[in-house]
Amino acid sequence: MTAQFVHLLEQLKRRTLRMASLVEDILMESCEAVFSLDDKLAVRTIHRDNDVDSEEVEIEVQTIRLMALYQPVGCDLRLLCTILKVNNDLERIADCAVNISERARHLDPLVLQGHRDDLVAMASMVQDMLHRAVEAYGAQAEQQARDVQSSDAAVDAFYAQIIRAIVDDAPGHPDHMAGHLDVLSIAKNLERIADHATNIAEDVVFLATGRIVRHDTI
Amino acid sequence: MTETMVNLSTSDTLADSAGVKIQPHVSCHDFSVFYGDFEAVKKARMEVERNRVTAIIGPSGCGKSTLLRAMNRMNDFVPGARAKGKMCYRGQNIYSSDCDPVELRRRIGMVFQKPNPFPKSIYRNVAWAPKLNGYRGNIDDLVEHSLRQAALWEEVKNELDKSALALSGGQQQRLCIARAVAMQPEVLLMDEPCSALDPIATSRIEDLIHELKTRYTVILVTHNMQQAARVSDFTAFMYMGELVEFGETDLIFTSPKQERTQDYITGRFG
Incomplete structure (x- = not known):
């Protein structure tokens, strides 16, 4: 079984990395659509999600096929389990990016201006987290993955800061309410993406060591 | 040997001074x-x-x-074979001079790779060794009990006088298990018990192993790694005479500690 299986496994891993690259690209474009208020770019990003969806299904089918045909164990089993989970997280990240693009299409420029610095910093941090999580997955690097995990708190702090800013601004500017909801949604989706990137990083720790590190309390 | 083993019956299940560790049923030490x-x-x-x-x-x-x-001194029959170190059954070195290998093999039974029933009836295959060893209970009950434990009773209960050689390979192997069980051992050694069987017969033996462990300690040699993963609680990996890794099966097949184990179970070598 070995040579053929190892070849197919490697192919599948590369395929997930290509999908990760596509998702990173979609996220970058959706953030760009927000900050440049570019409707065409937002629409294009939304359509690219279809590519991610079909790729997600293909990767899942291939993973299940390899599990059924080769009944892998050890590091091979861990890799296939990780592929399944990373695949799922990547698809969800693309969904979040679509949500961000949809908000970008009717975002109030005036409200955006008030939160731009926080959102830019948060988006940049989230993109960086995702990139590092994907790199850690490619290299099966435990330490790199653990570094990603530790970044999640900073993203949460940005999210809390944006909520506070909205709460402070809302009473004096009821006409900003719709814009604030859009900003809040964008921030929430970025925060969710950071969570998915953290999930990927935690899966990499499992892949590298066999240890499940998802919950601090266990 | 008999006396030594009988004397052990009160001590083998006791916890140690810390109240935690139970004495292993079989163990080897630099063996x-x-x-x-x-x-x-x-x-x-x-x-x-x-x-x-x-x-x-x-x-x-x-x-x-x-x-x-070596666990029931079957290597004694191999010319030029010798053992060094300790192999213990219930804490007693089975290679010490006071160990009776015949009594030892009654306590530690063996099932071989190829089913090897005697060319006798099903009944006599099971009853023969207990009778020879002076079994004093009801032999009919013992035969039925042993065949039931080997999950064969329902298939053969109406043809106990039939020749064992007329049974299928899977049935013959279960008969050999019944034969081993009839001696009321504590440990069952199985040397690739399914390698000569088809997948259905293999599946029945695997189910049987699950049931047998409620009464016996089972030690199984297998080439089939999926089988080891399916049926065992613990797995030992050996390579070139060395016991490379021993641990819980779940861990051995998901996160082995040794690189050689990883390479072997994933088919990188072997």
Whole structure:
């Protein structure tokens, strides 16, 4: 079984990395659509999600096929389990990016201006987290993955800061309410993406060591 | 030997002074087996728990069958074979001078790779050894009980006088298990018990192993890693005579500690 299986496994891993690259690209474009208020770019990003969806299904089918045909164990089993989970997280990240693009299409420029610095910093941090999580997955690097995990708190702090800013601004500017909801949604989706990137990083720790590190309390 | 083993009956299930560790049912300590100058098993260390299934895996010639056969001194029959170190059953070294190997083999039964029923009836296959050993109970009950434990009773209860050689391969292997069980052992050694069987018969034996462990300690040599993963609680990996890794099967097949184990179970070598 070995040579053929190892070849197919490697192919599948590369395929997930290509999908990760596509998702990173979609996220970058959706953030760009927000900050440049570019409707065409937002629409294009939304359509690219279809590519991610079909790729997600293909990767899942291939993973299940390899599990059924080769009944892998050890590091091979861990890799296939990780592929399944990373695949799922990547698809969800693309969904979040679509949500961000949809908000970008009717975002109030005036409200955006008030939160731009926080959102830019948060988006940049989230993109960086995702990139590092994907790199850690490619290299099966435990330490790199653990570094990603530790970044999640900073993203949460940005999210809390944006909520506070909205709460402070809302009473004096009821006409900003719709814009604030859009900003809040964008921030929430970025925060969710950071969570998915953290999930990927935690899966990499499992892949590298066999240890499940998802919950601090266990 | 008999006295030694009977005396052990009160101590073998007691916890140690810390109240935690239970004495292993079978264990080896720096145990080696030589065929002439060739060291087939090299200073193996392993502790087999009572009422658990332990699988020994490894490539051909790694010493796994030699180690298994050493557990009831079957290697005594191999010219030039000698053992060094300790192999213990209920804490007693079975290679000490006061151990009776015949009594030992009654306590530690064996099922071989190829089903080897006697050319006699099903009934006599099971009844023969207990009778020879002076079994004083109801022999009919013993035969039925043993065949039931081997999950064969329902299939043969109306044809106990039929020749065992007329049974299918899977049935013959279960008959051999019934034959081993009839001697009321505590430990069952199985040397690739399914390698000559088709997948359905293999599946029945695997189910049977699950049931047998409630009464017996089972130690199994297998080439089939999926089988080891399916049926065993603990797995030992051997390579070139060395016991490389021993641990819980779940961990051995998901996160082995040793690179050689990883390479073997994932098919990188062997």
